[in-house]
Amino acid sequence: MSQQALLEIRNLSIDFPNRTGIVHAVNDVSWSINPGETLAILGESGSGKSVSASAVLDLVDSPPAVIAGGQILYRGQDLLRASKEERRAINGKKISMIFQDPLAALNPVYPVGWQIAETLRVHGVDKATAHARVIDLLARVGIEEPERRARQYPHQFSGGQRQRIMIASAIALEPDLLIADEPTSALDVTVQAQVLALLKKLQSESGMGMVLITHDLSVVEKVADRVVVMQDGRIVESGTSQQIMTLPQHPYTRKLLDAMPGRHGFDAAQEAAIHGRTLLEVDNVSRIYGIRPGKAAEAGPNAIRAVNEASFVLKSGETLGIVGESGSGKSTLARMLLGLDKPTIGEIRFDGQDLNAMSAAETFKVRRRMQFVFQDPTASLNPRMTISQIIAEPWAIHADVLPRKDWRGRVIELLERVGLKADHIDRYPHQFSGGQRQRVAIARSLALNPEVIVCDEAVSALDVSIQAQVIDLLKQLRGELGLSYIFIAHDLALVRDFATDVVVMYRGRIVEKGKTADVYNNPQNDYTKRLLSASTAHLPTAA
Amino acid sequence: MPSSIRASGTTEMTVPVVASAKPATRTSVARDVVWLLWQDKLAFGSAILLLLVLLCTILGPWLLTDQARAVNLLARNAKPFSLDKGWLFILGADALGRSLLARIIVASQNTMLIAASAVVISTVIGGLLGLVAGYKGGWVSATLLRLADAIMSFPSMLLAVIVLFVFSPGVSNVILVLAVSRIPIFLRTVRAEVLELKERMFVTAALAMGAKTDRILLRHIAPMVMPTVINLAALEMAFVMLVESGLSFLGIGIQPPQVTWGLMVADGRNYLGSAWWLSFWPGLAIMAVTMALNLLSNWLRIVTDPVERWRFQTSAGAK
Amino acid sequence: MGSFIYKRSLQSLLSLIGLIVLVFFLARITGSPVDLYLPQGASQEIRNQFNEQFGFNDPLYIQFGRFIWGLVHLDMGQSLQFSRPATEIVLQAFPTTLMLAAVTMPLVIVIAVVTGSLAAFKPGGIFDRLASFISLLGASTPNFWVAIVGVLVFAVTLRVLPTSGTGTPLHWVLPVAVLALRPAGVLVQVVRTSMLTALSSAYIKTARAKGVGSRAIVFVHALRNGLLPVITVASDQTAGIVNGAVIVETVFGFPGIGKLMIDSVMQRDFAVIQAAVLVTALAVFIINILVDITYAIVDPRIRYN
Amino acid sequence: QTKNSVTIVLPAGPDRLDPCETPRSVIGRIIKQNVVETLVELDYGNGKILPRLAESWEQPSPNEWVFKLRKGVKFHDGAPFDAKSVVYSVERTNDPKLTCIARTKYLDGTSIVASVIDDNTVKFTTKTPVPILPTLLAQLAISSPNTPKGEYTNKPVGTGPYRFEGWAQGASVVIVRDDSYWGAKPAIEKATYVWRGESSVAAAMVETGEADLAFSIAPQDATNKATDKVYPNSDTSMFRLSVDVPPLNDARVRKAINLAIDRNAFLGSVISSEAQLAMQQVGPSVLGFNPKLKPWPYDPTQAKKLLAEAKADGVDVTREIRMVGRAGMFANSNEFVEAAAEMLRQIGLNIKLDNLEMSQWLQVANKPFAADRQPNIFLTMHDNNSGDAAFTAFFKYHSNGRQSELHDPELDALIDKAGTEQGDKRVADYQEVFRRIYEDKVADVPLFHMVNFMRVGKRIDFSPTIANAVELQLASLKLK
Numbered sequence A: 001m002s003q004q005a006l007l008e009i010r011n012l013s014i015d016f017p018n019r020t021g022i023v024h025a026v027n028d029v030s031w032s033i034n035p036g037e038t039l040a041i042l043g044e045s046g047s048g049k050s051v052s053a054s055a056v057l058d059l060v061d062s063p064p065a066v067i068a069g070g071q072i073l074y075r076g077q078d079l080l081r082a083s084k085e086e087r088r089a090i091n092g093k094k095i096s097m098i099f100q101d102p103l104a105a106l107n108p109v110y111p112v113g114w115q116i117a118e119t120l121r122v123h124g125v126d127k128a129t130a131h132a133r134v135i136d137l138l139a140r141v142g143i144e145e146p147e148r149r150a151r152q153y154p155h156q157f158s159g160g161q162r163q164r165i166m167i168a169s170a171i172a173l174e175p176d177l178l179i180a181d182e183p184t185s186a187l188d189v190t191v192q193a194q195v196l197a198l199l200k201k202l203q204s205e206s207g208m209g210m211v212l213i214t215h216d217l218s219v220v221e222k223v224a225d226r227v228v229v230m231q232d233g234r235i236v237e238s239g240t241s242q243q244i245m246t247l248p249q250h251p252y253t254r255k256l257l258d259a260m261p262g263r264h265g266f267d268a269a270q271e272a273a274i275h276g277r278t279l280l281e282v283d284n285v286s287r288i289y290g291i292r293p294g295k296a297a298e299a300g301p302n303a304i305r306a307v308n309e310a311s312f313v314l315k316s317g318e319t320l321g322i323v324g325e326s327g328s329g330k331s332t333l334a335r336m337l338l339g340l341d342k343p344t345i346g347e348i349r350f351d352g353q354d355l356n357a358m359s360a361a362e363t364f365k366v367r368r369r370m371q372f373v374f375q376d377p378t379a380s381l382n383p384r385m386t387i388s389q390i391i392a393e394p395w396a397i398h399a400d401v402l403p404r405k406d407w408r409g410r411v412i413e414l415l416e417r418v419g420l421k422a423d424h425i426d427r428y429p430h431q432f433s434g435g436q437r438q439r440v441a442i443a444r445s446l447a448l449n450p451e452v453i454v455c456d457e458a459v460s461a462l463d464v465s466i467q468a469q470v471i472d473l474l475k476q477l478r479g480e481l482g483l484s485y486i487f488i489a490h491d492l493a494l495v496r497d498f499a500t501d502v503v504v505m506y507r508g509r510i511v512e513k514g515k516t517a518d519v520y521n522n523p524q525n526d527y528t529k530r531l532l533s534a535s536t537a538h539l540p541t542a543a
Numbered sequence B: 001m002p003s004s005i006r007a008s009g010t011t012e013m014t015v016p017v018v019a020s021a022k023p024a025t026r027t028s029v030a031r032d033v034v035w036l037l038w039q040d041k042l043a044f045g046s047a048i049l050l051l052l053v054l055l056c057t058i059l060g061p062w063l064l065t066d067q068a069r070a071v072n073l074l075a076r077n078a079k080p081f082s083l084d085k086g087w088l089f090i091l092g093a094d095a096l097g098r099s100l101l102a103r104i105i106v107a108s109q110n111t112m113l114i115a116a117s118a119v120v121i122s123t124v125i126g127g128l129l130g131l132v133a134g135y136k137g138g139w140v141s142a143t144l145l146r147l148a149d150a151i152m153s154f155p156s157m158l159l160a161v162i163v164l165f166v167f168s169p170g171v172s173n174v175i176l177v178l179a180v181s182r183i184p185i186f187l188r189t190v191r192a193e194v195l196e197l198k199e200r201m202f203v204t205a206a207l208a209m210g211a212k213t214d215r216i217l218l219r220h221i222a223p224m225v226m227p228t229v230i231n232l233a234a235l236e237m238a239f240v241m242l243v244e245s246g247l248s249f250l251g252i253g254i255q256p257p258q259v260t261w262g263l264m265v266a267d268g269r270n271y272l273g274s275a276w277w278l279s280f281w282p283g284l285a286i287m288a289v290t291m292a293l294n295l296l297s298n299w300l301r302i303v304t305d306p307v308e309r310w311r312f313q314t315s316a317g318a319k
Numbered sequence C: 001m002g003s004f005i006y007k008r009s010l011q012s013l014l015s016l017i018g019l020i021v022l023v024f025f026l027a028r029i030t031g032s033p034v035d036l037y038l039p040q041g042a043s044q045e046i047r048n049q050f051n052e053q054f055g056f057n058d059p060l061y062i063q064f065g066r067f068i069w070g071l072v073h074l075d076m077g078q079s080l081q082f083s084r085p086a087t088e089i090v091l092q093a094f095p096t097t098l099m100l101a102a103v104t105m106p107l108v109i110v111i112a113v114v115t116g117s118l119a120a121f122k123p124g125g126i127f128d129r130l131a132s133f134i135s136l137l138g139a140s141t142p143n144f145w146v147a148i149v150g151v152l153v154f155a156v157t158l159r160v161l162p163t164s165g166t167g168t169p170l171h172w173v174l175p176v177a178v179l180a181l182r183p184a185g186v187l188v189q190v191v192r193t194s195m196l197t198a199l200s201s202a203y204i205k206t207a208r209a210k211g212v213g214s215r216a217i218v219f220v221h222a223l224r225n226g227l228l229p230v231i232t233v234a235s236d237q238t239a240g241i242v243n244g245a246v247i248v249e250t251v252f253g254f255p256g257i258g259k260l261m262i263d264s265v266m267q268r269d270f271a272v273i274q275a276a277v278l279v280t281a282l283a284v285f286i287i288n289i290l291v292d293i294t295y296a297i298v299d300p301r302i303r304y305n
Numbered sequence D: 001q002t003k004n005s006v007t008i009v010l011p012a013g014p015d016r017l018d019p020c021e022t023p024r025s026v027i028g029r030i031i032k033q034n035v036v037e038t039l040v041e042l043d044y045g046n047g048k049i050l051p052r053l054a055e056s057w058e059q060p061s062p063n064e065w066v067f068k069l070r071k072g073v074k075f076h077d078g079a080p081f082d083a084k085s086v087v088y089s090v091e092r093t094n095d096p097k098l099t100c101i102a103r104t105k106y107l108d109g110t111s112i113v114a115s116v117i118d119d120n121t122v123k124f125t126t127k128t129p130v131p132i133l134p135t136l137l138a139q140l141a142i143s144s145p146n147t148p149k150g151e152y153t154n155k156p157v158g159t160g161p162y163r164f165e166g167w168a169q170g171a172s173v174v175i176v177r178d179d180s181y182w183g184a185k186p187a188i189e190k191a192t193y194v195w196r197g198e199s200s201v202a203a204a205m206v207e208t209g210e211a212d213l214a215f216s217i218a219p220q221d222a223t224n225k226a227t228d229k230v231y232p233n234s235d236t237s238m239f240r241l242s243v244d245v246p247p248l249n250d251a252r253v254r255k256a257i258n259l260a261i262d263r264n265a266f267l268g269s270v271i272s273s274e275a276q277l278a279m280q281q282v283g284p285s286v287l288g289f290n291p292k293l294k295p296w297p298y299d300p301t302q303a304k305k306l307l308a309e310a311k312a313d314g315v316d317v318t319r320e321i322r323m324v325g326r327a328g329m330f331a332n333s334n335e336f337v338e339a340a341a342e343m344l345r346q347i348g349l350n351i352k353l354d355n356l357e358m359s360q361w362l363q364v365a366n367k368p369f370a371a372d373r374q375p376n377i378f379l380t381m382h383d384n385n386s387g388d389a390a391f392t393a394f395f396k397y398h399s400n401g402r403q404s405e406l407h408d409p410e411l412d413a414l415i416d417k418a419g420t421e422q423g424d425k426r427v428a429d430y431q432e433v434f435r436r437i438y439e440d441k442v443a444d445v446p447l448f449h450m451v452n453f454m455r456v457g458k459r460i461d462f463s464p465t466i467a468n469a470v471e472l473q474l475a476s477l478k479l480k
C-alpha cells in the first residue's frame, strides 16, 4: 500500500477551445501525493492551479473545457474513466475541496449549518449525528456561537468566516485527500494558524493527504512536505519544501521567493513622504446589525456590533493598514468609509464634511476622490461587461475625466501597470483566474486618479511576485501623486512593508493604533501581541 | 484548424480576442450575428421563419387584400391540398369561400402589429417600472406594486370587454388594452430579480464609483434581467395573440374586414367538426411564430451571456 | 412578518378601494342597461319607471354616493339580471372558479417544475427539446380551440369523458386540462430558463464536490435559487386563470365567476361586476401577499422590514 | 339517467324564473305550459287561440271580456285555481315595481283590469277596445296567489303538469311531473335543463346521450339527418336602411342594395337551406302576412345601373355607409354580414362593417337616432311569436314606432286603422301595410325567415314546430 500514491496525476492537459483558437490552461502536468503528505502547488496567478485541481473532482465544465489527455489516479483507479456514480461516491467523502471564492461557493439560500451537514448526509450520516458534527466543526474552525450561527445564511458572514465554513464542510467526513484552493487567504494569522493546526491534526490522525494551492510562501514553508511550482499551465519545478525554499532552481521560483514580503526593513522614506492634511476622520463609529434603523438603544441579544466605537484619522499620503481578526468588522468599516453602509452611531468625515450629511452632488464628488478594491474580486465585476468596459466605467460616470477616444489606450495602459496584457481587454471576467480578476479591480480603482483607495484584501488572491508588483505600483503612485490608502489585509508582513500606520481590530473594536514600526516592534495590546507572534513572517529587526 | 494558443499569466499570455467585441464595423457585426445564428440551427430556422412572417406583414396586405376578401360561397369550406381553384386555395377556403392562405398572409400584419406593439409597450413600461420598484423600495415600490396588483386583479378579458365596449374595438384599442393588462407581469418579474441583483457586489461597486441610479439600473441590472424578460416577452407574444383570439371568441375582438389569426381561429371553431382547416392553419401560424420567437429568445439568452456564449463560439460547443 | 402583513393589507385595502371606484365609473360609461332589460318596443313611460326604480336617473355622483354608502354596510347592491343581492350571486359562482384554480394551479406547478428542471439539466438534449416543444405548443394554442377539440375527441369520438357539465370528477378532467395547458406551457419555459442560470452558479460546483447527487443538485440546490421568477409568473398565471375560466366555463357550462363577469358586463349588471371584481381582486391581493412572503422564505437575502 | 327523465340543452341559462317573464324564451322554454299555464293558448302554426285554463270566453262589449275558468284545478302549493288567483296574477304582472315582460311588451297601454265575477268567472276591462285581448292573455301565465307581490320569484308555482323542483345557479333547472295535474298525464317524469353556449358542445351532448334534446344548434353542427330537425323560429332577419340619410334617401340606391344581395347563395351555406326568403318583417304564421309579395332577384348589373343613374343625378353613392351587425345575432351572423358587405362593395358601394355588442347595437336600433349619423345598413332580427302583426307594424314602421325609420302619414294612418280591426279586414289592412313598405317605399332589405335546428336524441320521439321558438311543452315529448 505505502508505495501506491494516494493520488497521482499523469500528463494531464486541459484546453479551453475558443472560436479562434485553443487555450491550453493545463499542459502535461504530473504530480502525486502520498497519504499523510502535504503537497503545495505554487504558481503564477492564472497558471492552471485551480483548473487542474478541479479536474480531480470532475468539476471542470466540459464543454467548454476539454480534458485533452492524461490520467488522474486515485489509489490506482483512473478517475477520468470512472462513472459519474463512482465519482460522486468519492467526491466529498474520499476527496474533498475547499474553493478559492467562498462567497460564490456557498449556496445563498440555505443556512450554512445545513450546507455543512449536507456533505455528511449525502454520504449516509443520519440527521442528528450530522447536526452535532456540524456544531463541533464550526467550533473547531473558530466560529463563535456555532449553534446560532449554523442557522444563519452565507451573506451574514464575513469573508474569512465563509472560508472557514467551506473548510468545515470539506473536512466534515475526514477525507483521504483534501484539495485546498487558497484556504487561508482571507484569514488573519491567528485564525490561519488555528486552521492550519486543525488540518495538520487531521492529517496526523487519519493520514489525510493535502494538496494546498496557495500564494502564501510562509504557509508553504510551515506546512508543505513537497512543492510543485506552476507557470503557464506547466510544472516548472518540483521538490521537497526544504529544497524549493532554500535552493530554488527555476528563475520563476527564484523570483517568487525574492518577492516574499517582510524581508525588508521599514521604509523610512515612506514616513518622510507624509506631510498631508487630514483627509478622512472616523469619529466614534459603530455599526450594529439586527436592529431597526435609528433604534441603537434597543439593541437586543441578537444585535451584532460589527464595528464598535471606532475612531481614527487618515492624512493624505498616509497608508493606514487595518489588521485584525477575521470577522472583526474591517470590511464593514470599509463599506461605511465608502458610504455604502451608514454608521448606526458616529460620524465619518471626508475633508471635514460628514459623509452621511452630504448632498447627492457632494457625495458624487467625493466618490471620484475615493476609490476601492473589494475583498471578493469575482463578485465585484459585472459578468456581462468586458474588461475594457469595466475599467472604463469610472470615466463613463465622471464624464469630464477623460474623452471617450482616449479610453481604450488608457485601459491598456492600466492593464499593463497591474501586470495584465492588452490582449485581455475584450475578455469577460469569468475567463480569468482569481488573481487576474483582482488585478482588473485594482486597475479600475486607479482609473480616476483618486486621492484615497480603500483596499479590502486587495492583493490576497495574488501570487507574491504579482503582489509585489502591485504593491510597488501602489507605492509608486503614493510617491508620485500623494495617494493615501486604507489597506485591509491579513498578511502582517505585507502590511509591514506597505503601511505607514496600522490599526488593529478585535471584535469590532480598535484595540491598537500607531505608526507601523511602533506597533510591530512594541505592541501594547494582548491581541496584537498574539497576532504578531502567530505571524509566520520572519521579522528582521528594524533598520 | 484553429490555431493553438498557450495560456499563461502575466508574461506571455496571448488569448484570442473575441471577434464580435472588436471595435466593429456594421457589416462585421451583421456577419457575426448570422454566424452565431448558424451555430444554432433551430434558431437559424426560426429567424428565417420570422423574416418570412415579417415579409408577409409588409407585403401581404398590399398584394393579397383583394384575394383575401373575395367571397365565393360556392367554394365554402373548400378542402385543403387541392389545386383545382388555384394555388391560393392550397390551404382550403373558409366559410365564405375565401382563400385561407391569402387570409393568413394578410392577417399577419394585424396579428403581428397587435402582438408586437402590445408586448413591446408592456415590456418597456413594465420593465422600467419593475426596475424602479425593485431598486427603490419604499413607497415608490409599494405604490407601483399595488397599482400592478390592481391591474392584475382585473382579469384581462374583463378589462378588454369593458374598454372595448366604451371605445370601438379597433386595432389600437385592442393593443392598448392588452398592453396595459400585461404590464404587471413584467413589473413583478423584473422587480423580483432586481431585489436579488441589487445586492450583488458589482452593483455596490458601481455605486461606490458614483454611478447614478439610471446607470446602475440600465447598465448593470437591466442586462442581467434581460434574458428573463426577453424569454417572457416571447411567451407573452403568444398570450397576446391568444387573448385577442379569445376576444374574438366572445365576439368583441378585431372587426371584419380586418382580420387576425386569432379572429380566424375563433371563427373557424364553429366548423371544428366539419372543416378543421379553418381554424387549424391560423392556429398553426400562431404556434409557429411562438415557437420561433422562443427558440430565438433562448438563442439570444445564450449569446448575450458571456458565460454561456462559448456554446456557439468553441469548436467543442458544436458537439 | 406580522407587521409586514399588516402594512401590506392596509396598502392593498387602499388600492382595492381605488379599483372598485374605477370599476364603478368604467362600468357605467359602457352604457345604460335600460334597453337590455326591457322589450325593444317598451314605451318611454316604462323606461322612465325602470330608470327611476334603479336610480339610473340620478346624476352619477349620487349613484356613486349610494354605492359607497352600501359598500360601507357591506351591501354591493341588487343584481339587475337576477334580482338578487349581487354578493350572493358572486359568492355562489366564486367557489367553482376557485376550485378550478385550486385543482389546476398545483398541478401546473408540479408539472412545470419537474419538467422544466429536468429539461434544464441537459439543455439541448432529447428531453429538453421535447419538453420545450410540447410546452410551447401548450402556451400557444387557443384554449377554446383545445376545449372544443377535446370535447369532440374525448367525449364524442372516444367516449371516455363526459362532454361538459359538473358532477363527477371525470367532468373536471377536460376543463382542468384546458385550463392548465397555457400556464403549464409558460411555466415550463420559465422554470427551464431560470434553472439554467442557477445551474451555472459556483455553488453548484461545491455541491458536486460534496458528492451531492444530480437529482438533489437540481431540485435542492438550483431549484430554490431559480424559484423567484417562477413564483412571480405562477402567481400571475393564477390570477389570470379567471381569463381561461371565462372560456372553460362557457364551453363546459361551469357555473363560475369568469363567465359571470363577462355576462354581467354584457348585461350591464353593474352591481355584479363590482362585486365580482371585488372578490377576484381580494383573491389576487391575497395571492400577492403570499407571494411576497414566499419570496422572503425562498431567498433569505430578501427581507421585508 | 332513469328511463322517464330527460335532459334538455338550452343555448342560454335563465336569469330568473318568474311566471310573469314567460314570454322571454330563456324562461318560457322551461316553465311555460310546463310549470305555469296561461288562460288561453296560442296555436303558433295558424294564430288560433285555444282554451287552456279558461274553457271559454266572450266579449260582451268592446272594452270587456269575460272568461270562464276550468274547475277543480289546483296550484302545486295546494291553493285553488279560481277567479281570485287570476286577478292576483294580473295585478302582480301589472305591478310597476316589476319589469315583467308580459306587462312591458304585451299589456302596456291596455290598462287592463281583472275582476272577479264568481269563483270561476273573470272579467277583463280595458280602457280602449283591444280586439286581440285573448292573444295577449296567451302571454300571461297564472301563478299561485302565494307568489309574493312586488318582487320576482325564482320558485314558480303554477298549475302545470310539472312542478318546479330546483335551480342550481349557472348549472341546471329541474322540474318534475306533478301527478295531481288536471289534464292528461305526460310521459316524461322529470326534466333537467342545462345550457351550453357552444353549439358544437350542445350537439355533442345529445350525440353522446348525455342529453336528449338540444334546443338550437348551428347549421354546420346539424350533420345528422336522423336526429337534427329544423323548425322555423319565428325570427325574420332584415337590413333596416336609414332612409333619411343620403345616399340611402334615394330609392334607387335602396333598390340597388336589394338587387345586389344574393340571398339564394346564402341558403345552404351560411344560412340553413331550410330558411325562407323574406319579403316582410313577419312570418307566414302571423296574422297580416302578405303572401303575394315577390322576392327581389339577384341582379348586380341592374344594381350598378341604378347606382349610376343615381350618381348622374348628383347622389353621392360613394359615401361611406356603415353596415351594423351584432355578434351572435344568429348562427353565422358574422359571416353573413361579412359576405353581404362584400356583395355591396361589388356594386361599388363604400361599406364599413361594424359588429356591435347588444347594448351598443340597441343604441343604434332605437330612437332617438343620432343626429349626425352615417347612412346605416342595420341588421335586425325581429321575432313576432304572438301571432299578430300589431306587435310589428307599429314599432317598426309607424312614425312613432321606436325602431322606425319611416314617417309616412298614409302608412301611419293605415297602421293605426289595422290595429282596431278584427278578422279579415285586419288581415287585409296589415297585408297592405307590408306591401306598401316593400314595394312602394323599399324601406328595407328583407332577408330570411329563419329556422333553428333542434337535435333530438334517439330515445325521444318529437318533431319541433314554430311553437318551440318560445316554449317546449314536455307533454308533447314521447319516449320511444
Ligand SMILES: Nc1ncnc2c1ncn2[C@@H]1O[C@H](COP(=O)(O)OP(=O)(O)OP(=O)(O)O)[C@@H](O)[C@H]1O
Residues within 6 Å of the ligand: A016, A023, A025, A043, A044, A045, A046, A047, A048, A049, A050, A051, A052, A064, A100, A430, A431, A432, A433, A434, A435, A436, A461, A463, B007, B008, B009
Ligand atoms: N472559461 C474559460 N475560458 C477561457 N479561459 C479560461 C476559462 N477559465 C479559465 N481560463 C484560463 O485558464 C487559466 C488557468 O486558470 P486557473 O483558474 O486554473 O488559474 P489559477 O492558477 O488558479 O490562478 P489564481 O491563482 O489566480 O487563482 C487562466 O489563464 C484562465 O484565464
Ligand SMILES: Nc1ncnc2c1ncn2[C@@H]1O[C@H](COP(=O)(O)OP(=O)(O)OP(=O)(O)O)[C@@H](O)[C@H]1O
Residues within 6 Å of the ligand: A155, A156, A157, A158, A159, A160, A161, A186, A188, A289, A290, A304, A305, A306, A325, A326, A327, A328, A329, A330, A331, A332, A333, A375
Ligand atoms: N448582513 C449581516 N447580518 C448580520 N451580521 C453580519 C452581516 N454582515 C456582516 N455581519 C457580521 O459582522 C461582523 C463583521 O463582518 P466584516 O465582514 O466586517 O468582517 P471582516 O473584519 O471584514 O472579516 P474578514 O477578515 O473575515 O473579511 C461579522 O461577525 C459578520 O458575521
Ligand SMILES: [Mg+2]
Residues within 6 Å of the ligand: A049, A050, A051, A100, A181, A433, A434, A435
Ligand atoms: Mg485559482
Ligand SMILES: [Mg+2]
Residues within 6 Å of the ligand: A158, A159, A160, A330, A331, A332, A375, A456
Ligand atoms: Mg472582510
